[in-house]
Amino acid sequence: MKKLPSTSDFVTRGRLAAETDSNIETIRYYEKIALMPAPRRSESGYRLYGDAARRRLRFILRGRELGFSIEELRSLLSLVDGGDYTCGEVHEMTVEHLENVRTKINDLQRLERTLANMSAQCEGGEVPECPVIDVLFGKPVLGPLEK
Amino acid sequence: MKKLPSTSDFVTRGRLAAETDSNIETIRYYEKIALMPAPRRSESGYRLYGDAARRRLRFILRGRELGFSIEELRSLLSLVDGGDYTCGEVHEMTVEHLENVRTKINDLQRLERTLANMSAQCEGGEVPECPVIDVLFGKPVLGPLEK
DNA sequence: TCTTGAGTCTGTAGTTACTACAGGGTTTAT
DNA sequence: ATAAACCCTGTAGTAACTACAGACTCAAGA
Structure with missing residues (x-):
């Protein structure tokens, strides 16, 4: 085969x-x-x-x-390739990356709350009107939309 | 001006x-x-x-x-444009999107733990060796790496 | 030996959701 | 009148791949 x-x-x-x-x-x-x-x-x-x-x-x-992005890996690899990297340099990049990840998690969690809020407004009947659409059109909604 | x-x-x-x-x-x-x-x-x-x-x-x-992706918005807008959308259709898309967001949050949280773990191994001295690099090279580490 | 199918080669284009020019016309302010 | 600030078009670039097309190579079966 x-x-x-x-x-x-x-x-x-x-x-x-x-x-x-x-x-x-x-x-x-x-x-x-x-x-x-x-x-x-x-x-x-x-x-x-x-x-x-x-x-x-x-x-x-x-x-x-x-x-890690390609460019981050390029840096990491150049440190390794050079053989002269210090733990400090690598640690710094890792921590920075970790912070980006944490920021992204926070953003997504805010997003999650907003979406959950939106979808909870409307349990999806056959009505030709929908709070989700209203939110997207900027109409005010009861539940607070975090910004 | x-x-x-x-x-x-x-x-x-x-x-x-x-x-x-x-x-x-x-x-x-x-x-x-x-x-x-x-x-x-x-x-x-x-x-x-x-x-x-x-x-x-x-x-x-x-x-x-x-x-929402461009394509999701295109669908949403076509429902709105048609004027014949039901709350159910919109709700379905929202819930699906919400699930994607939740999945992404989970993935990032696992990632966060791994990175935090990695960076904790090495507090960044001047030593020319680093547990972070070891992890990337696949060497086993004490703290469990979630997969 | 011949053939066939899988594997590889190259270059190029498509993906997502924009953003950034370049080279030109238009409008407004001074 | 002239410069600054708009706007127009088409095109290319971004990130990180993925997917082709058309040609070549390799191994195994008949």
Whole structure:
């Protein structure tokens, strides 16, 4: 069935994607934006990835899961690549990111209250009028809408 | 200073943007994607917006603030435009959206715990090694990382 | 050996919801 | 009269991918 080629430890792009649960195109994209280095190629031009590439890709994917932007990861990786990073630098970026996440949570929670409020006004009958629409049109509603 | 032209009740694009606290280009964008109808024009070709347009734009902007996607708003507006919407239809969309928001909040909260955990491991000394980096490289950490 | 199907290559376009020009015409204020 | 501040159009850029199209390569079965 699956017969993805592999030369010793080196795997092709599709195989690497499968191993890391990522999309094959994403890997090429990371190479294009120079987040991943250009790998060596087989005679016929196929990309071949070794263990360093695998580890680096996992790092990036995990970072993305944790909501770091590509640019944040680029910084993080340049620190690691340089080998001269200090825990302080990394910590700072993490804390800043954490603050962004917390802000986003707060925003969404306010949003949630407003939506819940809106939807509670109207339990969805067949009436051709709806408090939700009224709210969107800016009409005042009984329940306070947090701003 | 500012003397944005207005013919009777009708205002130009820049004026409408100012009134609604939106970006002038956004208005043109909404017209392009047919979320806003093409307005009438002055002799020289300037767009002129009346009160209906103003209300509609406010509706859209408020909806966007509440996290509705353009496509959701398009549906909502088509219900309104048709005039034959029922509260039930609108309610359904709102509840669905609310669920998306709640899911997003949960995801972010898990993320927050992980990040807080990571950053707590390392208080940011000058040591050239960092638990945050270790986590990203997939090394096991003491505190449990929620998945 | 030939064929077939899966895998890979490249470049490019599409996604979401805007925002930012560039190069021109128009209107208003001084 | 002239400059400043508008507006017009079309196009490109943003973030982070994803999805093609058309061509090449590789491995396995008949």
